[in-house]
Amino acid sequence: MSTIARVKSLPVEGLKKALWVASIAAAVLLVAGPVYMLFKYSISDSTSINTGGAPIPLWPYHPTFRCFTYLFSDSQFFGVITNSFVIAACTVGMSMLLGVPAAYVLGRFRVPGRRLLLLGLISVRLFPDIASVIPITEFFIRFKLQNTYTGVILAHTLLALPYVIFIGMSAFEAIPDDLEQQARVMGANGFSVFFRILLPLSIPGLVAAAIYTFLLSWDEFIFAYFILGLGKISTLTLFLKQKLAFSPPQNLLAAISVLLSLPVIVFSLMLQKYMTAGITTGSVK
Amino acid sequence: MSEAWQKVKRFKIHEVWPLLPAAVYLVGFLVIVGAYLVGLSLSFEKNGVTVFPTLRTVAAVVSNxxxxxxxxxxxxxxxxxxxxxxxxxxxxxxxxxxxxxxxxxxxxxxxxxxxxxxxxxxxxxxxxxxxxxxxxxxxxxxxxxxxxxxxxxxxxxxxxxxxxxxxxxxxxxxxxxxxxxxxxxxxxxxxxxxxxxxxxxxxxxxxxxxxxxxxxxxxxxxxxxxxxxxxxxxxxxxxxxxxxxxxxxxxxxxxxxxxxxxxxxxxxxxxxxxxxxxxxxxxxxxxxxxxxxxxxxxx
The missing domain is CATH 1.10.3720.10 (MetI-like)
Structure with missing residues (x-):
């Protein structure tokens, strides 16, 4: 806080002030401009897109939600949304089932070689997605998991699990030892301590991890694309890619994009605290 | 080996088991990714016959x-x-x-x-x-x-x-x-x-x-x-x-x-x-x- 006050107290002349306002405006435009454009396209009517040589208006001539109503009345699109939802929900279930117990152990016990263990657990994620997707697809082909829900769910669980373990671990770590000690003194065994004390107290962190996992699976493209191809089972991201290939009306593309990103934007902003903690942890020492 | 085992034992292995499923999952996939990546890169396929190990695939890629x-x-x-x-x-x-x-x-x-x-x-x-x-x-x-x-x-x-x-x-x-x-x-x-x-x-x-x-x-x-x-x-x-x-x-x-x-x-x-x-x-x-x-x- 004091830093900020001091910077402000520097002599600011009119020119500097104008430069400063301009840079805020530029930064806001840089970030918000594209988001606005996406929204604008999604509510554009066809005359605002096919303008016959006239410049595309910055606000549609006749704003309309027709693209959205069209999508929701399309049974194929409905199936695609359902697929994405089912895959994301199953990924959450599986990641939590595997990740929460692991997070509990890593957060509550002084496991020997903890750092090395953590490195071992995340090292599969150190491979670029585009590099690890080939071996995993080949493996899934061999075990008949390509083009199946199970295959994508297993892959998405692999992507999400390290995050669940890390977020969950810090949630468990934050609970004071005294609470656990007292419960044990009063005769609670390991299971009761876990289910009655530790789990309820770590719920906020675990919910964050679950939402994060859901979003990760919801907007995941690379693994879904390799494992499902453009075959029978389609997800939202694959649907969008498929549409792109046939150059459909731009307002329709934008409407699909909005539906794909809206949940991610809303929940990400709600989970800001966890998102930013994850990014800055360990990167600045 | 025995010393490491002792250490783990002192930290009560029976309390650490919940870590295992996740560890097996992640390390298992790590092994799969590593093994397939190396295995496939060092294999060469011609007329349905697979040769392994060979650097022919790598050589073909590098000269492409x-x-x-x-x-x-x-x-x-x-x-x-x-x-x-x-x-x-x-x-x-x-x-x-x-x-x-x-x-x-x-x-x-x-x-x-x-x-x-x-x-x-x-x-x-x-x-x-x-x-x-x-x-x-x-x-x-x-x-x-x-x-x-x-x-x-x-x-x-x-x-x-x-x-x-x-x-x-x-x-x-x-x-x-x-x-x-x-x-x-x-x-x-x-x-x-x-x-x-x-x-x-x-x-x-x-x-x-x-x-x-x-x-x-x-x-x-x-x-x-x-x-x-x-x-x-x-x-x-x-x-x-x-x-x-x-x-x-x-x-x-x-x-x-x-x-x-x-x-x-x-x-x-x-x-x-x-x-x-x-x-x-x-x-x-x-x-x-x-x-x-x-x-x-x-x-």
Missing amino acids: TEFRHALLDTALFVIVGTPLELAVGLFLALVLYQQFRFRNFVRSLFLVPLAVPALVTATLLFILFDYPGGHVNFLLTGKYAFFPAILHAPVNWRGSEVFALGISMIGKVWRDMPISMLILLSGLNAIDPELFDAARTMGAGLRTRIWRVVLPLMIPSMSAVILLRSIEMWKEFIFPFILAGKYPLLGTLIESMYNDWGNSNGASAVAAILVLCIVVTTLLFLSIMEFLRRKLVRT
């Missing part, structure tokens, strides 16, 4: 002109894109470092690009940079009253190698801005204002304070951004896949070799080379930083 071109393009993508990420992140971080009325709101706003799925950002750029009638073409040919004409004819952005990869880079940088920004902002916030004051008391002007006080203290967070972003640039896939399909980077080359040519061996070899590029860049960067640190500490 398309691969060489992709490797060069990817290296350029990293070399140009990484400083750009640093510059844009620093700009946003400096804006947020000031105190102003809607600071918290603007901070949340600046996180939005990260929340927009990469595929959506790529789709948006696909629309905006459309030819001949995209927003960008209309803007640059002076069709809007508020902007001067820079081009006299629309440009086919996605049809040119430089522009297609350039738009991909813009998309990548735009989406990842918040990450660089947050790391740099926490670096800025970690600077003790006392130092700034002390420098001013001793008569240092604003420029000296920035170059001699702020910048050296920002080196850890800036090198974190450079390292993390250069890795991300190497492995980028979605933006070039959507926007520069005809001009492959290593990531998109892996995809086309695998899906279009059905060459899983070649794709794995490229993937292995990509991993190698990342490892080499990381080691190179770390050793340069170590060299600079030693040099600076001595003088």
Whole structure:
């Protein structure tokens, strides 16, 4: 806080002030401009897109939600949304089932070689997605998991699990030892301590991890694309890619994009605290 | 072995078992990824017969002109894109470092690009940079009253190698801005204002304070951004896949070799080379930083 006050107290002349306002405006435009454009396209009517040589208006001539109503009345699109939802929900279930117990152990016990263990657990994620997707697809082909829900769910669980373990671990770590000690003194065994004390107290962190996992699976493209191809089972991201290939009306593309990103934007902003903690942890020492 | 076992035992193995399923899952996939990547790269298939181990696949990939071109393009993508990420992140971080009325709101706003799925950002750029009638073409040919004409004819952005990869880079940088920004902002916030004051008391002007006080203290967070972003640039896939399909980077080359040519061996070899590029860049960067640190500490 004091830093900020001091910077402000520097002599600011009119020119500097104008430069400063301009840079805020530029930064806001840089970030918000594209988001606005996406929204604008999604509510554009066809005359605002096919303008016959006239410049595309910055606000549609006749704003309309027709693209959205069209999508929701399309049974194929409905199936695609359902697929994405089912895959994301199953990924959450599986990641939590595997990740929460692991997070509990890593957060509550002084496991020997903890750092090395953590490195071992995340090292599969150190491979670029585009590099690890080939071996995993080949493996899934061999075990008949390509083009199946199970295959994508297993892959998405692999992507999400390290995050669940890390977020969950810090949630468990934050609970004071005294609470656990007292419960044990009063005769609670390991299971009761876990289910009655530790789990309820770590719920906020675990919910964050679950939402994060859901979003990760919801907007995941690379693994879904390799494992499902453009075959029978389609997800939202694959649907969008498929549409792109046939150059459909731009307002329709934008409407699909909005539906794909809206949940991610809303929940990400709600989970800001966890998102930013994850990014800055360990990167600045 | 026995000593390690003793240690584990003292930490009550019966309480540590819940870790096992996740560990088996992650390490199992690590083994699968490693084994398949190496196995496929070192196999060569001809007339339905698979030879292993052989370097023929790797040799075929390395001598392939398309691969060489992709490797060069990817290296350029990293070399140009990484400083750009640093510059844009620093700009946003400096804006947020000031105190102003809607600071918290603007901070949340600046996180939005990260929340927009990469595929959506790529789709948006696909629309905006459309030819001949995209927003960008209309803007640059002076069709809007508020902007001067820079081009006299629309440009086919996605049809040119430089522009297609350039738009991909813009998309990548735009989406990842918040990450660089947050790391740099926490670096800025970690600077003790006392130092700034002390420098001013001793008569240092604003420029000296920035170059001699702020910048050296920002080196850890800036090198974190450079390292993390250069890795991300190497492995980028979605933006070039959507926007520069005809001009492959290593990531998109892996995809086309695998899906279009059905060459899983070649794709794995490229993937292995990509991993190698990342490892080499990381080691190179770390050793340069170590060299600079030693040099600076001595003088």
